[in-house]
Amino acid sequence: MTTTTMNPVTVIPSGAALGADITGVDLSRPLTDEQVAAIIDAWHQHLVLRIRGQSLSDADLIRFSQHFGELDLAPISSSGKREIPEHPEIVVISNVKEDGRPIGSLGNAEAEWHTDMSYVERPPKMSCLYSLEVPEEGGNTSFLNMYTAYEALPDDLKLAIIGKRCKHDISRNSAGEIRKGFEAYANEPDPRKIPGTYHPLVCSHPKTGRQCLYLGRRGNAHIEGLGVEESEALLDQLWAYAIKLEFRWDQVWRVGDLILWDNRCTMHRRDAFDDSARRIMHRTQVKGETRPA
Ligand SMILES: O=C(O)CCC(=O)C(=O)O
Numbered sequence: 001m002t003t004t005t006m007n008p009v010t011v012i013p014s015g016a017a018l019g020a021d022i023t024g025v026d027l028s029r030p031l032t033d034e035q036v037a038a039i040i041d042a043w044h045q046h047l048v049l050r051i052r053g054q055s056l057s058d059a060d061l062i063r064f065s066q067h068f069g070e071l072d073l074a075p076i077s078s079s080g081k082r083e084i085p086e087h088p089e090i091v092v093i094s095n096v097k098e099d100g101r102p103i104g105s106l107g108n109a110e111a112e113w114h115t116d117m118s119y120v121e122r123p124p125k126m127s128c129l130y131s132l133e134v135p136e137e138g139g140n141t142s143f144l145n146m147y148t149a150y151e152a153l154p155d156d157l158k159l160a161i162i163g164k165r166c167k168h169d170i171s172r173n174s175a176g177e178i179r180k181g182f183e184a185y186a187n188e189p190d191p192r193k194i195p196g197t198y199h200p201l202v203c204s205h206p207k208t209g210r211q212c213l214y215l216g217r218r219g220n221a222h223i224e225g226l227g228v229e230e231s232e233a234l235l236d237q238l239w240a241y242a243i244k245l246e247f248r249w250d251q252v253w254r255v256g257d258l259i260l261w262d263n264r265c266t267m268h269r270r271d272a273f274d275d276s277a278r279r280i281m282h283r284t285q286v287k288g289e290t291r292p293a
């Protein structure tokens with residue numbers, strides 16, 4: 001792949017199925033309209049962007065994220081509160097505890113493949129994750145290109161899912177923890193009875209027009225209109241295609257990395273890491289639209 005320079009923003013594709021580095025920008029300062037346009041174009045083309053070596057306050061992170069649209073407020077964490085009351089847009093992802101209480105969510109556990117907040121009617125179109133502290137090992141975040149995952153499906157699988165909707169479970173977060181208020185579903189075996197939101201399994205991207213597979217999350221998913229066994233079998237086949245290495249790019253974090261991803265056409269997961277290490281990330285999310293078939 002070629003490196004393109006759009007003065008003064010440089011886009012360096014990862015060479016994998018998705019992902020590119022952006023260099024030549026300091027996000028603690030206002031960007032020019034040309035820089036913003038170049039970053040948004042690169043984002044549509046590469047789905048996940050990484051901008052390294054940043055030193056950002058929460059206000060800087062919020063200002064940069066707002067170039068992509070209005071921000072969603074952070075979901076209420078498992079503690080039942082927002083972590084940074086003066087910036088309700090910021091989600092803290094961390095294993096660190098202060099006075100015995102977690103300062104953020106997800107702890108040090110693996111986060112399973114998902115897209116953010118797909119359990120709501122209008123999931124965010126973008127998430128932006130900025131690293132303040134990272135462990136020496138582990139805690140890497142991987143991304144999947146769901147356009148290429150869809151395109152690679154055999155025709156019979158494409159036919160089996162066209163026009164169908166799938167439920168995205170709201171009762172658990174991506175680390176598998178039950179969310180506050182959903183404790184009653186902790187042992188419910190029937191995915192049809194667990195609350196969530198139905199979205200089309202094949203969605204078209206509102207900007208690029210390309211079709212992608214929209215799986216969102218595996219836990220308690222259910223394909224509308226199918227029996228549980230039939231739905232599980234079809235989901236297993238779809239997931240087996242989606243998580244192939246050829247559709248994937250891995251981020252190994254450094255302090256000061258900002259990663260932004262298109263939440264409509266990618267999925268991500270995170271490796272576990274040793275809980276004696278500290279990892280602190282601040283995240284914003286940009287309001288999205290209803291997922292169109
Ligand atoms: O901790 C990470 O690297 C990713 C966590 C996550 O799923 C997110 O921020 O949306």
Ligand SMILES: [Fe+2]
Pocket residue numbers: 114115116174268
């Ligand atoms: Fe996530």
